[in-house]
Amino acid sequence: MVDIITELTYKTFQKSKVYFALAHKRISTQLRKSIHPNLKLNTKPLSAEILKKMQQFIDEIIEKDLADGEKGIYPINLIFDHSWSNFLSCYPNIWLDMPKVWEKIQQKKYQEFSQEIDTQDYPTYYLQNFHYQTDGYLSNMSANLYDLQVELLFNGAADIMRRRILAPLKMGLEKLVSGQNSDAIATQKLRVLDIACGTGRTLKFIRATLPKASLYGVDLSPNYLKKSNKLLSEDLGELPQLLQGNAENLPFRAKYFQGITCVFTFHELPPMVRQKVLEEAFRVIQPGGVFVICDSIQICDEPDFATILENFPAMFHEPYYKNYITDNLEERLEKAGFVNIATEVHFVSKYWVAYKPDINIDS
Numbered sequence: 575m576v577d578i579i580t581e582l583t584y585k586t587f588q589k590s591k592v593y594f595a596l597a598h599k600r601i602s603t604q605l606r607k608s609i610h611p612n613l614k615l616n617t618k619p620l621s622a623e624i625l626k627k628m629q630q631f632i633d634e635i636i637e638k639d640l641a642d643g644e645k646g647i648y649p650i651n652l653i654f655d656h657s658w659s660n661f662l663s664c665y666p667n668i669w670l671d672m673p674k675v676w677e678k679i680q681q682k683k684y685q686e687f688s689q690e691i692d693t694q695d696y697p698t699y700y701l702q703n704f705h706y707q708t709d710g711y712l713s714n715m716s717a718n719l720y721d722l723q724v725e726l727l728f729n730g731a732a733d734i735m736r737r738r739i740l741a742p743l744k745m746g747l748e749k750l751v752s753g754q755n756s757d758a759i760a761t762q763k764l765r766v767l768d769i770a771c772g773t774g775r776t777l778k779f780i781r782a783t784l785p786k787a788s789l790y791g792v793d794l795s796p797n798y799l800k801k802s803n804k805l806l807s808e809d810l811g812e813l814p815q816l817l818q819g820n821a822e823n824l825p826f827r828a829k830y831f832q833g834i835t836c837v838f839t840f841h842e843l844p845p846m847v848r849q850k851v852l853e854e855a856f857r858v859i860q861p862g863g864v865f866v867i868c869d870s871i872q873i874c875d876e877p878d879f880a881t882i883l884e885n886f887p888a889m890f891h892e893p894y895y896k897n898y899i900t901d902n903l904e905e906r907l908e909k910a911g912f913v914n915i916a917t918e919v920h921f922v923s924k925y926w927v928a929y930k931p932d933i934n935i936d937s
């Protein structure tokens with residue numbers, strides 16, 4: 575049972591992040607409007623009802639985070655990860671980068687990279703200034719700003735959203751090692767891969783949840799992998815193996831992993847690439863293994879939030895998002911071979927849990 579002090583401290587910590595993010599958005603919008611009065615983003619206003627519903631979803635996901643920590647799905651101290659000092663040390667750089675972002679929006683230049691960045695070996699769909707990020711995913715500055723940008727976007731709930739994958743991942747692994755309890759799972763030498771691991775936050779949470787598992791992370795960005803390596807080296811525990819690679823062609827042999835995760839990435843892939851990545855995940859996962867995806871909600875999940883979903887690509891450069899919000903990932907997972915597909919929805923996020931059939935005709 576979490577004591578009242580822990581609960582109050584956590585809720586105050588989270589609320590302060592919500593207010594900080596809202597203040598940041600309001601001030602930066604005002605400033606943009608006064609510096610660039612002609613720069614109009616094609617967004618629609620949100621009704622008071624929608625804002626209220628969003629707040630309810632945030633409150634609910636905060637309660638779920640607390641409950642999962644309380645149940646021991648992950649160590650309770652994880653809910654205090656990403657401190658204010660982490661946050662504030664990066665914050666001035668967000669403001670310093672903002673004029674460049676406004677310029678990009680004004681000039682409609684969304685595929686700009688600094689001269690010293692070698693863009694040769696990357697797929698074309700990847701060479702984008704996602705979220706108007708300077709240098710896309712291909713600079714140290716982008717990697718240093720990313721975590722805070724995502725927290726500001728999701729009103730301080732990004733890590734909580736990432737942690738929603740931990741319960742289904744742990745449960746799926748428990749099913750695989752059937753008949754054993756969750757403490758036994760923590761001692762198995764299981765292999766878990768995080769596809770498009772970015773700066774390593776999800777891997778950090780998985781390592782705390784499954785301290786004995788061997789973890790792997792793959793990402794196309796060397797800069798994000800470097801950042802991930804730094805983050806994961808800060809804590810005790812086996813260092814996940816981090817590899818630069820394309821999720822369309824994972825650098826692992828078939829049936830290598832018992833668990834695979836992928837967070838906040840499918841909406842940034844073109845439809846055919848989404849399918850290829852699912853097929854690769856299917857190839858490298860062991861029969862009976864569990865695959866957990868976390869990404870944005872889709873139109874069918876919360877039709878009331880349609881305006882929020884339509885505003886998102888108008889406010890941030892997200893070239894594949896419009897297609898993503900109506901894409902049927904359940905059908906794609908099935909096509910790749912996955913079974914027992916279940917979905918759940920939390921604050922602006924959706925989760926897919928899918929299994930590779932236990933008896934694989936290829937095996």
Ligand SMILES: C[S@@+](CC[C@H](N)C(=O)[O-])C[C@H]1O[C@@H](n2cnc3c(N)ncnc32)[C@H](O)[C@@H]1O
Pocket residue numbers: 700711724736769770771772773774775776792793794795798819820821822836837838839842
């Ligand atoms: C929105 S970020 C998500 C990062 C991380 N999973 C998180 O929770 O923040 C998308 C990540 O996907 C990576 N990425 C995009 N396309 C990829 C591909 N084809 N193969 C590997 N990584 C890819 C990017 O480099 C970036 O780190």
